[in-house]
Amino acid sequence: MEFKVGFNESSGGYWLGNDQLSQLTMTNRYKLRFDLQSRSNPSSWYYAEYSSFIVLPEAFNYELKVAGYSGNAGFDAFGHHNGMMFTTHDRDNDKHPTVNCAIDSGGGFWHNRCYRCGVNAYYGRASVSNFTWEKLPGGWDLQTSRMWLLCK
Numbered sequence: 001m002e003f004k005v006g007f008n009e010s011s012g013g014y015w016l017g018n019d020q021l022s023q024l025t026m027t028n029r030y031k032l033r034f035d036l037q038s039r040s041n042p043s044s045w046y047y048a049e050y051s052s053f054i055v056l057p058e059a060f061n062y063e064l065k066v067a068g069y070s071g072n073a074g075f076d077a078f079g080h081h082n083g084m085m086f087t088t089h090d091r092d093n094d095k096h097p098t099v100n101c102a103i104d105s106g107g108g109f110w111h112n113r114c115y116r117c118g119v120n121a122y123y124g125r126a127s128v129s130n131f132t133w134e135k136l137p138g139g140w141d142l143q144t145s146r147m148w149l150l151c152k
């Protein structure tokens with residue numbers, strides 16, 4: 001329910017809400033931008049921008065339509081999730097055959113098998129961080145991530 005309506009946590013976690021994301025992106029044209037800070041190189045910021053970003057309505061499980069990558073993040077990690085439905089702990093819509101990726105990573109997202117872009121995951125698992133952007137030049141593990149909607 002939190003991802004549907006959105007949340008604003010005192011620890012800094014914020015999500016606009018999938019209902020609002022869908023309403024905004026289905027009726028207007030937006031670009032999406034990620035600002036990414038590597039844990040191993042926190043003085044450097046990276047970005048990934050997508051010229052097309054659409055979230056389909058709940059009837060389609062908030063399916064993601066994203067294209068047009070540019071940026072210095074080194075790899076189109078989010079594009080790997082194009083066409084995926086949103087997965088949460090109680091709605092397993094990912095393509096992993098045995099794992100609910102939202103439970104495994106600790107956060108709802110457009111998981112594929114599970115992620116190359118894990119910007120909604122909780123950092124701090126015992127042996128692996130799921131808060132990542134694959135092939136980020138400053139190191140895959142993230143310190144900070146921000147997602148921005150930009151008007152075209």
